[in-house]
Amino acid sequence: MSPSVRNFRQLSVVTVAMLCLGGSAALAATPQSAIEGVIDNALREEIEQAIGETKTPPQNALDARRRARDAATDVIELLRSEGYYAGAADPDVLPGEPPRAVVRIAPGTRFHLSGATVQWVGGAPDAASAAAATGALHIPAGAPGRAADVLAAEGRVVAALQKQGYADAETRPREVVVDYAQDSVTPTYRIAPGERVRLGAIVVKSKGRSRVRWLRSLAPWKPGDLYDPVKVAKLEQRLVDTGVYNSATVALAPKDEETAGRRPVIVTLVDRPPHTIEAGATYSTSQGSAVDPIGQGLGADSNLQGSGADARFILYNRLGVADTLTTTLHLYDIQQKLAVEEVLPDWRRPDQILRVGGAIARDLTPAYDDQGVGVRLEVERHFTKTTFVTVGAAAEYVSTLDKSAVNADGQPLGKAITIFVPSLLGAVALDRSNSVLDPTRGWRVEARAEPTLVTGDRNLAFVKLQTQVSGYLPFGPDARTVLAGRLKLGEIAGGSIPDVPVDRRFYAGGGGSVRGYGYQQVGPRLSNNTPEGGTSLAEASVEVRQKLTRQLGVVAFADVGAVGVGPAPGFNHPGVGVGLGLRYDLGFGPFRLDVATPLTTQKGDSRIQVYISIGQSF
Numbered sequence: 001m002s003p004s005v006r007n008f009r010q011l012s013v014v015t016v017a018m019l020c021l022g023g024s025a026a027l028a029a030t031p032q033s034a035i036e037g038v039i040d041n042a043l044r045e046e047i048e049q050a051i052g053e054t055k056t057p058p059q060n061a062l063d064a065r066r067r068a069r070d071a072a073t074d075v076i077e078l079l080r081s082e083g084y085y086a087g088a089a090d091p092d093v094l095p096g097e098p099p100r101a102v103v104r105i106a107p108g109t110r111f112h113l114s115g116a117t118v119q120w121v122g123g124a125p126d127a128a129s130a131a132a133a134t135g136a137l138h139i140p141a142g143a144p145g146r147a148a149d150v151l152a153a154e155g156r157v158v159a160a161l162q163k164q165g166y167a168d169a170e171t172r173p174r175e176v177v178v179d180y181a182q183d184s185v186t187p188t189y190r191i192a193p194g195e196r197v198r199l200g201a202i203v204v205k206s207k208g209r210s211r212v213r214w215l216r217s218l219a220p221w222k223p224g225d226l227y228d229p230v231k232v233a234k235l236e237q238r239l240v241d242t243g244v245y246n247s248a249t250v251a252l253a254p255k256d257e258e259t260a261g262r263r264p265v266i267v268t269l270v271d272r273p274p275h276t277i278e279a280g281a282t283y284s285t286s287q288g289s290a291v292d293p294i295g296q297g298l299g300a301d302s303n304l305q306g307s308g309a310d311a312r313f314i315l316y317n318r319l320g321v322a323d324t325l326t327t328t329l330h331l332y333d334i335q336q337k338l339a340v341e342e343v344l345p346d347w348r349r350p351d352q353i354l355r356v357g358g359a360i361a362r363d364l365t366p367a368y369d370d371q372g373v374g375v376r377l378e379v380e381r382h383f384t385k386t387t388f389v390t391v392g393a394a395a396e397y398v399s400t401l402d403k404s405a406v407n408a409d410g411q412p413l414g415k416a417i418t419i420f421v422p423s424l425l426g427a428v429a430l431d432r433s434n435s436v437l438d439p440t441r442g443w444r445v446e447a448r449a450e451p452t453l454v455t456g457d458r459n460l461a462f463v464k465l466q467t468q469v470s471g472y473l474p475f476g477p478d479a480r481t482v483l484a485g486r487l488k489l490g491e492i493a494g495g496s497i498p499d500v501p502v503d504r505r506f507y508a509g510g511g512g513s514v515r516g517y518g519y520q521q522v523g524p525r526l527s528n529n530t531p532e533g534g535t536s537l538a539e540a541s542v543e544v545r546q547k548l549t550r551q552l553g554v555v556a557f558a559d560v561g562a563v564g565v566g567p568a569p570g571f572n573h574p575g576v577g578v579g580l581g582l583r584y585d586l587g588f589g590p591f592r593l594d595v596a597t598p599l600t601t602q603k604g605d606s607r608i609q610v611y612i613s614i615g616q617s618f
Helices: 003-028 041-051 061-081 127-135 147-163 212-217 229-241
Strands: 034-036 088-094 100-106 117-120 170-179 184-192 198-204 245-252 262-271 275-284 308-316 324-332 335-344 352-364 368-384 387-402 416-431 442-456 460-475 481-493 536-547 552-564 575-585 590-598 609-614
Touching (some): 034 041, 061 100, 061 147, 127 147, 147 170, 147 184, 147 229, 198 212, 229 245, 552 590
Parallel strands (some): 034 100, 198 262
Antiparallel strands (some): 170 184, 245 262, 275 308, 275 609, 324 335, 335 352, 352 368, 368 387, 387 416, 416 442, 460 481, 575 590, 590 609
16 A cells, blocks of 8 residues: 555544544533623633533433532632632522523622732741742732632742752741732741752662763762752753653752762663664655755765665663764665764763764765765754754765766766865754744754865865754644745855866755755756756745644645855746645654645656655755
């Protein structure tokens, strides 16, 4: 069975199930009791949710009265929690067949907060900490006397004390005075702050492969520092982010384990299995997306999206520093690659990653064939989880066969060259979107600069510059409609055609570039219709993403791109593609099916291109 048939059947089953569920929900939407006397729509909705629904009508008047009494009890609890302390709810039964339960409600005046105080139990904290704790109340006089706001303020006081080093701060029974004469609510919080806690050494209580010295180097505090829950949580997050543990927890030791005025920090780790095997596949009617399979470094994973399969064998924590050693095999129609990469997280300092890799690769593209070996080294410094700077270096030995015959000026280009290419890398990435695979709001910015030296059969120095910006604008409270846009620009400074080797040039067209066109099929072509590539690139995409159900969505999109042989691409003959897509939420990300057609064509262009993958296109 083809993937498209399987997916269609799966979606059909989901659609039928949802229709059935929708029908059942409609039949079950009978309120437990009718309500009368509530004008405020927001309060009415809360009351309806509180009393709930029933699948069957009352059997008789006695059953209806029982339901009305139960609903009235729920209404009183809700009214009090929302500050309507003088509210009333009278249960009754409406005659008929069957009889109906009803609750007649008189909410009354909503009580207001008239200030709050904190009483210290067992001694007060220092003046600065006490001021920070009381300042965290945030209960303005005159605000509605909602129970949730009163409880939240108590939690903020404890959190503020813990932030000041009072790790053992606890609550005692609070006192809340409700004044019916003044329609006011006055809470008094009783807090036992305890003593300030200073952090001691990290103690690892679970057996595993991780080195204790390395674990201690990750702590964002020094022994003797005041307890800070944010710093303790930061260590836990660093361990979780390595991806080599099934679980990682960091917690302050009990008070009775304190020695010399310092409290140890307990780290509990559960190692994941020492190795895993992963496999994947992708398909498109074109040969791939516009990437530089070798130009990005042979040791790096490219963004290849042609048809094919890949497999990975990953070893975890072999060195005891949460390291991973990944061996990857790509078998795609335009690339075959065997790559090895060692990743050391928190290398030499927290939030800094070292990547060392190497690869043997062969590319078979419309513009060129090449094969070679390469090694690379990169250091990635994170400022936040999604904002980082990368610096690195690579060296590659490549044999390239230029498939072109002559360009538009009749200059011969078709020949084989063998080159040695050392290069440097500087990159920055800022991701302020809310998801890696399915963003609905926010933006992303990426920029790369690669100073490159070509030597061997050809000698040339240039800098390859690329930048991409994407943004996501939601509409509606549930972001069921999202407008997404992308802009990518590139230039090879110091290089020209035909001097820049074909595998280092810019190309456009394909699933990750301009949909509707085959791989490398946007831009100048030679007299034999072979893509020439260029020294400048511009691409733009816009998508309207619409959710139909919780799992199913559709997309309408338009892509445009141009490749030029000068410092800026000309848009005299751009590639413009439009299409529709289907998205199906798999839980971790959307399954993507895009069908696109080109609006401007050249010789050999297909009228329809199909792309299947995981995750949004950008």
